[in-house]
Amino acid sequence: MPTPDDELLRGAGLRVTAGRLAVMRVIERIPHGEAERIHSALREAGDRLTLQAVHNVLGDLTAAGLLRRIEPARSPARYERRIGDNHHHVVCTECGAVGDVDCVVGHAPCLTPSEASGFAITTAEVTFWGVCPDCAANPSDKGARSP
Ligand SMILES: [Zn+2]
Ligand SMILES: [Zn+2]
Secondary structure (H helix, E strand, C coil), rough: CCCCCHHHHHHHHCCCCCCHHHHHHHHHHHHCEEEEHHHHHHHHHCCCCCCCHHHHHHHHHHHCCCCCCECCCCCCCCEECCCCCCCCEEEEEECCEEEEEEECCCCCCCCCCCCCCCCCCCCCCCCEEEEEHEEEEEEECCCCCCC
């Protein structure tokens, strides 16, 4: 029985492999996951992909448009399956937790500069910074990375 992920991979012109399916399954549970977290979640689930293999799969899926890659400042690249809706991110300045923020306008670019130096603007990458509820509730727990 082909799963929806099989169809997604085929639709994107990618071969369906156990590794790609496993990574897609894990990112479903860990939106905005980093390669290392995805790797350890895979190991916990019994999938023995190397970290390098995880990086390769993430690269392939991102290039095929099945994953979105974001790189908040001072953070390793993070990956998510919520694609194509031009949503933005809010990042915790204490622990690096990432949340989704809907695009106000609903399509790119949702911000238009008054003066773009002659550039044709296609997207605006907006990152909001703040303190997440966990860190706000435990101000002493600085630096701890929430799950
Ligand atoms: Zn936080
Ligand atoms: Zn997101």
